[in-house]
Amino acid sequence: MTAVWGSTFVLIKDVVGRMPVADFLAVRFTVAAAAMFVLFHRHVVRLERRQLWRGCALGVLYGCGQMLQTRGLALISPSVSGFVTGMYVVFTPLLATILLRQRMPATVWLAVGLATLGLALLSLNGFSVDLGVWLTLASALLYGLHIVALGHWSRAEEAFGLSTVQMAVIALVCLLATLGHGGPVLPPDRGAWIAVLYMALVAGAGAMLMQTWAQAHLPASRAAIVMTTEPVFAAAFAVALGSDVVTWRMLCGGALVLGAMYLVELTPRRQPPAEAIHHEV
Template identity: 30%
Template sequence: MAVKTTAACDQPLSSSEQHASSCNNCTTVRCTAASPVDTGLSTERAARSPRNCHAHPNQAMLNDPIIPPEDRLPGALRGAGARPPIFWKSLLVIMALIWGFSFYVMKEILDTLPPSYMLAVRFLVSALVLGILFFKRIRAHFRARTLWWGMLLGALMWAGYTFLSLGLVETTAGKNAFLTGTYCVMVPFVAHLVTGETLTRYNVGAALLCLAGIGFVALDNFSLATGDLLTLIGALFFALQIAYMSKAGTNFDINVLTFWMFLVIGVLSLNLGMLTETAPPSSAWTPSFVGMLLFLAIICTCVGLLIQNLAVAHVPASTASLLLSLESPSGVFFSVMLAGELLSGRLLVGFGLIFFSIIVAETKLAFLFRTSRRA
């Protein structure tokens, strides 16, 4: 899954971009039409107010009702509310690389453990970890609306992972990685329908470039078998989950929401596994096998998806989808490094297309326009 940086004027701004900026000794508040909370204050009047002339540069941010209490300190911001957009984008790139490596790990696990049981272990362990870490928050936010959104997002992600895992059993790892990556093309369109996020020609063009690049990297041919179709269905559910997560992320405690998502995925997967699959024998649970499961549960799931949900709440959904699309080429990269696959010209072309798609989505080629105007 992939993302991008600074929101342009044709896109809703992330919460980290809706903060005040200091100019000389006065605080000027940036006006945003897409802010989830309308304070009812005139930003121009607030900037001219004498009380603001010697205020702390972050005073407007400290008064921003969007920022949760846990991200505030006297006279300063900390936590998610204080992070610049590049911070969240960097985290998304790192997680995309880790998830690319997880394709190799999942393929190894599925040789022993059926898909639903794998998902049950992966997400129940993650829910347990989050439950311990954020018990007080979960108890404080135990409300019907939080449970509803947690169940909705969890069900969407459960469907995505279930179809992805079933597809991985039936098709090759390369096809699975490519077809899963198609959600980066679906997200801007789904987000446009769900949240009203503006769809620009740069979003569309960058997504198509990214799709072509992933095809060069991970697709051997364009035949669509049963496993390919299952993976495409999973990609659609991932796109829906990202769009709805972007919509709900600024209204809930993300840690609490992620806990309920993991718990729902784990419970649904366990029930499906008990009904349709055969559990592996006890001899299969070797230390190395348990270690791979813990890597999926702790690093890829608990840490990874928590970081993703936090970041998606601070950047546009279409931007996040593009950055996270690095998951597919990184999967091929680790396959080359660990399995000894040759790096062909087709792979190099694919990496180049994906890199260029991120530049287009990130900058909208503004640096080219500035150069032409100077000339």
């Protein structure tokens, strides 16, 4: 899933240069929501009312996070945006500790530190605390909250339905953001449409489905660490497509992020992931 997300950075940079950000997000998530509803509407009907409301709450969190992140990106450099967005790996265990009263092993906190340092080496080329940074930091907080809530509420047998509800609400949030100028503007050409469809169906609907299913089996803190591989994949695709070159920071940062992921994965578990997630459900 994070590999797919990493592949979208180059595409997004090109598309948002030719159409408004809110319009791009609205079209992308509306297409994703429509495709998921066609395929999984029966799963939505089977959801309990409580899960429907939870899906709506998750969609609002993710949709607002997308809007804040993209607005912030318009005000700061992509490298600073990437690092600040990656701070959800720090917020996730903190939120899990505060909201779910989960005790985090020391190795998880060590992994958080390694991942944060790795993200800094990968993407930080200067840092200034301005409005764009605060907007992006707010989006990282919402992403962390989404990861914690999804891990606590998601059930494997409800992944299709819960993912569809989330995507529909995300699309609604993004559509509401375009009302100020009369509704969404469609992609300007065939190339933009291909990019939007890929990001809607593969990086949008497909990734949301994978995340919802996976977090039914994976504690939130572990999921957050694994998700820090996104900038590693983004760097790899940028190099492969010729838009970037390999640097020592890229190699060292990627190694630290991967080291953090494996440190968490190798940590002995006190109880099975599903039990750890659902003991209060």
